[in-house]
């Protein structure tokens with residue numbers, strides 16, 4: 530028997546990094562997915578295959594001995610099958626570029642947790658999310674949990690570490706144009722750099738947290754009225770806060786400038802340091818925004834909000 534699950538990637542619209550320190554963020558799932566297939570095998574091994582590599586190991590190996598990006602899958606498989614006299618084969622297929630802020634790791638953890646656990650039981654989304662966050666912590670200990678949450682439930686939501694998520698019901702009709710700097714980042718490293726910035730600039734950081742929090746409350750109001758122009762202005766404002774905490778660079782700044790030319794606003798999304806920016810558009814300026822990026826030789830594509838979230842089949 531095979532068990533298959535897919536989960537979407539994500540874009541953080543507002544509040545990355547600050548969310549790690551308890552501030553609310555607004556994020557949405559996007560229509561690019563990772564699909565994981567899991568199958569029980571007679572050979573008592575855990576075998577994982579993906580476009581980024583392969584891993585085949587016995588059960589019950591200590592995680593500290595595993596130095597592979599496929600570690601979250603090993604963690605999930607071992608946790609779930611360790612007391613069963615079987616092995617497991619896991620296959621990963623991805624439409625989400627890796628390490629560029631679009632939530633490839635969370636989509637992997639959510640789809641992996643669902644595909645593997647559902648070989649044995651009808652796990653709920655809540656149980657799957659809990660497993661996925663545990664798995665993500667094997668590569669990124671300090672995760673706020675925001676990414677796995679939106680990859681599980683889909684749609685657009687507000688999220689904070691303490692209260693979890695609330696779905697935003699207005700279902701805005703955005704088109705997001707994503708431009709990729711093609712500079713890979715490690716989320717863990719950038720989050721650690723922000724922690725250092727905070728330690729050296731406590732006062733400035735708490736002012737920025739307050740500003741971000743106010744900005745997010747304003748955006749939540751604008752979302753109710755679908756006021757895309759004003760939301761675009763808030764995107765521009767949020768980018769300024771990200772500049773201040775040091776997660777931007779010359780290439781990202783150039784991309785944001787180009788993105789702003791025709792769209793309602795543009796900013797980094799996710800950890801930064803490299804990765805992607807998005808430009809907020811609707812039908813009226815989608816094509817012109819894409820053209821701006823292409824004319825300047827930047828890789829770009831448009832995405833829409835995914836309202837489905839985790840899918841199992």
Ligand SMILES: Nc1ncnc2c1ncn2[C@@H]1O[C@H](COP(=O)(O)OP(=O)(O)OP(=O)(O)O)[C@@H](O)[C@H]1O
Pocket residue numbers: 579580581598599600601621622623626627628629630631632633634635637668669676714715716717799800801
């Ligand atoms: N196709 C894939 N196959 C297997 N594992 C993958 C794949 N894509 C992503 N991953 C997992 O996700 C990790 C990349 O996570 P990272 O947090 O650095 O980037 P991201 O999730 O794309 O960006 P962000 O967290 O900023 O949204 C990889 O090291 C690997 O563990």
Ligand SMILES: C[C@@](O)(CCO)CC(=O)[O-]
Pocket residue numbers: 541544545546547548549630632671672673674675676716720799800
């Ligand atoms: C940078 C960060 O805020 C988002 C990464 O996609 C980290 C996190 O929320 O875990």
